[in-house]
Amino acid sequence: MDYETVLNGLISLIIIVPAMLTIYLATRISKVQTPLRILTLLLGGFLLMHGMYHLLEFSETALSLNSLGFVSDSFVEPASWAFFVAFAAYYLRRTG
Numbered sequence: 001m002d003y004e005t006v007l008n009g010l011i012s013l014i015i016i017v018p019a020m021l022t023i024y025l026a027t028r029i030s031k032v033q034t035p036l037r038i039l040t041l042l043l044g045g046f047l048l049m050h051g052m053y054h055l056l057e058f059s060e061t062a063l064s065l066n067s068l069g070f071v072s073d074s075f076v077e078p079a080s081w082a083f084f085v086a087f088a089a090y091y092l093r094r095t096g
């Protein structure tokens with residue numbers, strides 16, 4: 001395994017664990033603080049999708065499955081960017 005594969009596997013764990021914690025925290029925020037809850041869910045969604053991208057890239061090179069690279073580049077990465085843009089747009093709209 002080359003260093004890029006190892007880094008993708010390590011980065012996926014480093015990103016997915018905080019993503020799960022962020023989503024858990026968002027579910028624990030009271031309904032009164034809805035804007036904060038939405039921002040936290042969008043941030044957690046972005047982190048989760050970005051971590052899944054790195055996990056799929058790791059799996060593609062470690063397991064030699066070329067179809068996972070197609071899925072990660074064609075679907076997961078654009079979904080990650082969509083979460084990020086939604087997070088930024090919502091943040092800008094709320095802060096005004």
